[in-house]
Amino acid sequence: MEKGKVVVLEERVPKLKEQRRQRANRLLIVYIALFFMLLLAVIYAQSPLSNVAVIHVEGNRHIASQDVIQLSGVTKKTSFWKVKKDEVEQRIQQHPEVKEVSVKKRIPNRIDIVIVERKRIAYILDKHSFLPILENGKVLTDVKRAIPSDAPILIGWKEGEAIQDMAAQLAHTPSSILNLISEIHYTPSPSDRRHITVYMNDGIEVSATIDRFAEKIVHYPSIVSQLQPGIKGVLHLEMSTYFKPYEADEGNEKDENER
Structure with a gap:
């Protein structure tokens, strides 16, 4: 064995x-x-093969894509693997119009930057240019050739508490209503130091006050829908709400002249 x-x-x-x-x-x-x-x-x-090849910016309307890329600090010579998302987001967040930013790295060498801009709620007329006012009340003084096509124009306003309060009211006003407003004039009176005159795109004038403006102006479409087609006048939104046609004002002036 x-x-x-x-x-x-x-x-x-x-x-x-x-x-x-x-x-x-x-x-x-x-x-x-x-x-x-x-x-x-x-x-x-x-090697250069690991460098960033594509930098894509989306979500921006007023901020130029090139400005976002420049703020990011990322170039075509930057190594894809050395891009730190948190640091890039912090640098872009320094722009006053940037509300939120998200950076995504896509293999092999693409960087996506998604921007959420602060809403432009108004433009203030400054000499011969328009300065945007953001939803946080900040006035952008270094913007060139701003075109007030997406928000009303503020006329007769000066920097101070009144314009900040007006900005706060507009920030709480729906975009659908802001698009109906053409101009907002600061027209204080002895009885109301915060009085404003608002000119709508449909030709109707609104007499109001800064306080509770956002709360009252939201009813504008429903009020106007009850008026006779083509009629123009002044919609009062102060203590009480009522509409006064322009024709009535002219008739009153004639009656006073006859007397």
């Missing part, structure tokens, strides 16, 4: 050696493959 066992072991030794050799060869191949993969990764990281 012992001699039989020795014979069996002697027959298995070459097979065990072959298995060990094959296992060692496989491990060697794995190590070599890993080495070359690491080497290629290092070469790729150090």
Whole structure:
């Protein structure tokens, strides 16, 4: 029996050696493959192939894409793997018109920047240019050639508490209502130092006060819908709400002249 066992072991030794050799060869191949993969990764990281190829900006309306890219600090010479999203977002967030920003890295070398701008709620006439007023009340004084096509124009206003309060009211006014407003004039009177005169795009004049303006102006569409078509006049939104046609004013003037 012992001699039989020795014979069996002697027959298995070459097979065990072959298995060990094959296992060692496989491990060697794995190590070599890993080495070359690491080497290629290092070469790729150090070569221009790893640089950012595409910088895409979306969501911006008033801010130029190039300005966003410049603020980001990312260029076509920046390594894709060295772009830190948090740092890029912080740099872009410094722009006064940026409300929110999100940066996404897309392999192999694309950077997506998604912008949410602060709403422009009005434009203030300053000499011969229009300065945008943001929803947080900030006036942008360094904007060139701003075109007031998406918000009303403030005329006769000066920097101070009144304009900040008006900005706060407009910030709470729906965009659908803001689009109906053409101009807002600051027209204080002895009885109301916060009186304003609002000119609507449909030709109707609104007499109101700064306080609770957002709360009252939202009813404008429903009030106007009850008026006779084509009639123009002044809609009073002060203490009480009523409409006074222009024709009635002219008739009263004639009656007073006859007297």
